[in-house]
């Protein structure tokens with residue numbers, strides 16, 4: 001097989017065979033196909049697309065490019081969820097505990113964050129001693145025993161994706177539905193769970209800006225999952241304002257704890273409940289949404305969800321005292337209240353900008369090498385649709401260094417106001433799959 005012919009084929013808008021896709025991914029993994037040829041094929045895919053069969057084969061070939069976790073020794077259905085990422089997204093922390101308290105087995109591998117705030121792993125590491133580097137055996141044992149573990153990637157998962165993503169990043173070929181869908185799904189498939197729930201966010205703070213684009217990506221990922229024998233569903237969710245009230249690692253851990261205790265913000269709680277309903281049905285723990293919601297409500301009100309979170313933290317070596325008393329989590333030196341300079345209904349909150357401002361406080365990384373300050377971040381005291389008077393509290397800033405005037409001015413630009421009432425947008429727009 002000549003790789004040049006494969007590039008020609010895609011240039012001419014033809015579908016690639018399974019063998020051709022496998023040949024490509026083998027060549028990427030073994031470094032036998034040069035980057036300039038892969039870059040050329042990537043661009044042809046961006047321009048001419050891939051059909052569902054090609055996309056599923058690409059995900060499968062990437063999944064098999066490295067280690068694939070075998071969770072079959074753990075009894076029952078193993079479930080995973082994935083979010084395309086957003087500002088203030090601490091869903092895995094609360095949701096994992098909620099559904100595991102209902103009897104679901106959650107085996108989750110998460111990532112670190114780049115830009116905005118940290119990823120799930122960074123948030124977990126704001127708990128003293130929390131170990132995200134379990135061995136595969138420790139991970140499986142924990143999921144068997146308590147039904148919940150969240151760790152960083154073990155072994156070498158999907159090396160082909162690492163190489164392709166690095167090339168896509170520098171060849172203007174990130175933005176392609178088949179490439180994004182196969183990249184995300186190859187990692188989910190290699191993590192070994194039987195069911196996958198995708199939280200595909202749309203809006204200003206999200207990877208996909210519009211509902212339509214988010215749905216197209218979600219459908220592409222559902223098709224891959226189902227073709228490869230995983231029960232895959234997706235939620236299309238709003239990211240036109242930060243999720244919940246907090247942005248920043250320890251602040252988000254605190255909010256996740258409050259949520260599993262039943263005291264979480266409305267939008268974040270609702271997102272977790274909807275996601276929990278789907279996961280409990282995928283895992284055959286509940287037969288209907290109504291039954292699932294009741295189970296989740298009971299897990300919260302009985303304290304079982306909180307107990308499950310404590311158990312996970314204890315198993316992974318974290319300081320449970322910080323979970324019992326969140327004042328023991330890292331605390332910032334300074335707390336500054338940002339009061340509104342305007343009156344009106346909050347029309348828009350530029351979540352991406354707020355995420356970047358939180359990153360400048362130290363809550364996220366601008367480059368892979370940056371370290372994270374777990375204590376700093378923002379607490380939203382007002383959200384979209386709230387009626388605000390001049391001088392009302394908009395947001396509380398937790399910081400370790402003096403706020404610069406430029407930061408403050410940029411903060412005020414993230415809120416816009418209107419005289420007209422603003423209709424609330426549902427947090428979950430649609431469920432697919």
Ligand code: URA
Nearest residue numbers: 174179180181183184
């Ligand atoms: N996230 C991924 O893992 N891959 C992509 O291609 C885009 C976002």
